[in-house]
Amino acid sequence: METLVAQKAACYHCGQPCEEDAFKVDEKDFCCFGCKMVYEILSENNLCEYYTFDKNPGITLRHIPEATFSYLDEVAIRRQLLEFDSAAFARVRFYVPNIHCISCIWLLENLQKLQPGVLKSEVNFSGKTVRIDYNPELVSLGKLANVLASLGYAPRVNLTKESRPVAPASRQLVVKLAIAGFAFGNIMLLSFPEYLGLNESDVTLQRLFSWLNLAIALPVTFYSGQEYFTNAWKSFRQRQINIDVPIAVGLLALLLRSTVDIATQSGPGYFDSLTGLVFFLLIGRWFQSKTYDSLAFDRDYKSYFPLAIQRWAHGEWRAAVVYDLEPQDLIRVRNMEIVPADSILKSSVAFFDYSFVTGESKPVKAGAGELVYAGGKLIGQPVELVVQKKTAQSQLTSLWNEAAFQKSNESVYKKIIDRAARRFTWIVLALALATGVFWFYYDTANMWLVLTSVLMVACPCALALATPFTYGNMLRVFGRHGFYLKNADVIERIASVNALVFDKTGTVTHGASTITFNGVLSPQEMGWIKSMVATSTHPLSALLAKQIVEKSDAAVTDLKEIPGKGIQAVIGGKHIRLGSAAFTGHEAHPATATRVFVTIDGLARGYFEIETLIRPEVKTLVTRLGNKVKALVSGDQPTEASRMRSVFAQPVQLLFNQSPHDKMNFISNLQQQNYKVMMVGDGLNDSGALQQSDVGVAVTDDTGVFTPASDGILAGPMLGQLDSFLRLAKKSTLILKTGFAISFFYNAIALSVAMSGFLTPLIAAILMPISSISVVGFTTLAVNWVARKEFKLNP
């Protein structure tokens, strides 16, 4: 580790570039106050080994919203979360998405050195969970979660699904796979005499092998292949045909025919084909679940609300689950907490940040008696509110509920595989019938033999494998390039997209801003202002602090922050005020952009004009997408209309002042005109639109931020590649169809052999695996080749 003091030092804790060296401890640079604090906690407790396992292992606290976990101490919530509870011993498993390296494991497993009362903690790295044994007499659950959060490992508490243990379903799948593989191998060994044509020499031995094969194949059919039978039965009862029906019929035909062959000593049976089939099918299923697991993200919108709020009950403030709130309940909301339900403000004045709802991060002022909507985040002093509506009925949740429960657009899609399976099944049934009729007149004795052969080889194993391997591989390709999809079906829907709608805030514009100062300030005065804004957590202050280059060592005294107005302080003997025009004594003008005014010693000195920055790659992207781009929708004022027009040329509609509901309606209008709409947005304020659209894409510059209504999450810097993703999705549908064609080709050969009555176990044993392997090989190679070609220019 060399000590290169370049212009920008990397934060010792999280490795991000430091904008300034204001935070310096023990000769080490830190990018923010949070990182510095974590370092100090660790060094105080002699835990600095954390930094030796991995370079800059920490998680920046910059983007992590402040959250309080005290609500976990409420009895009902506690009981739901704890795996074990007694007076002096309790066990909890937290899901901590931030676990990412060796240092994380080390720190989290040394929690007992940091927090008295922790007995033992163990990390499951793959599951990103930490299991903590602790003494509830010494430390409460809420305190424990707060300690984790203060280190940057905030647990994601989710009461509807609780913490997520490793799914036993995936374990079971591996066991099934192991048994099928075991049986496949052993049956092939025992069939060797058969393959080599040694059957005349020793008939008893051959019979023994056959019965052994039968014994080994039984658990494969009924344990490993169980799901195909139950699924087929289910879909049969719903009078639908999915891919599992012909598979189940094929497996059953193989088993019965082989058993009859062995019992009547007329042949060795087809057990190698049967077990091989199940083995390959399960590999496909395992691959699919593996891909999904790695991409799984929690779609549960409830995890966004802080789940409990302080309610006045029995003469004291107690934490209550938000869904238990009743109208007229008196609640207390603290700084940075979200108002859980539409309520009337009791305190005299308060400021709410509605960026969750409207995308506007400027706090809105509310006075006593005013209605405050759910989803607003309180900035500043704690306030008391009287609940007006139950949480489930309030404006925001109704939007979310609408989004969460009406997944109409997902079920309307008949998946390609189901369509193919239905056609396939009918063809096979027709062929089997025709063959049966033909052989009935031609050679009645052999009719059943030929008929079962037809059903056996028609088993669409390769067909079933084509989908998981094509889409699974494509999901990986997308994921590698910063586009995370909810599941494989999304690719199919992306392929059909022919209209795109963009959101403005956070999508077309990036959080960073260009700031210009209109007026005259000396470098020294600029430095003072930097010192001032650095003390404030206001979003505008943060932007200014980042942008101003000048520094000042002068002490800041008499600092006062008046929420919603500005900051005032005395620096270097000068009385400085920063903030709104009224607060600083400037004349108010109708503004086209956000302004922060400066007054020094009562003299108006000018203002900062803060403008959001348009992502540079958007313009070329829009050009490349051409007439697919239909509109830009925004919840903001139309102050930036002309700038947006320069990016989105004429036929594109520019819509401002759109409420979340307007955005949603706009999308559904487009859909009524038979467009398949992709909505590209940023967060909760357009969650309804994201859900309503055929494909909802959330753009994020910090993948830790999760948008529940979206079908996919696109990393901000990759937005410019959106057209590549659209093309790739189209190509994967093509690859999938080619895979189907290959599978049908093999099936046609096998069927013609079977129908003419020449199918021997050997031919079946060769044909069936070859078709599966060639389909898997083709789809995997094709997907990777297409993807490499697409991303060759910009990997």
Place this chain on the structure above:
Amino acid sequence: MLIIVLLISISLTIAIIFLAAFVWSMRSGQFDDTYGPSVRMLFDDKKKKHTPTPKDA
């Protein structure tokens, strides 16, 4: 003839024992986290010493 039957039964028995061992290890959760244990064994037990000197920044 008899020797073949014997050999086959022995080989199958052994194979089934290994299969059972695998199924057991899977069920008991030994494959749930394949990364954690490999690094956990490398962590030293810390001695009680107050010298917080991580390497340079």
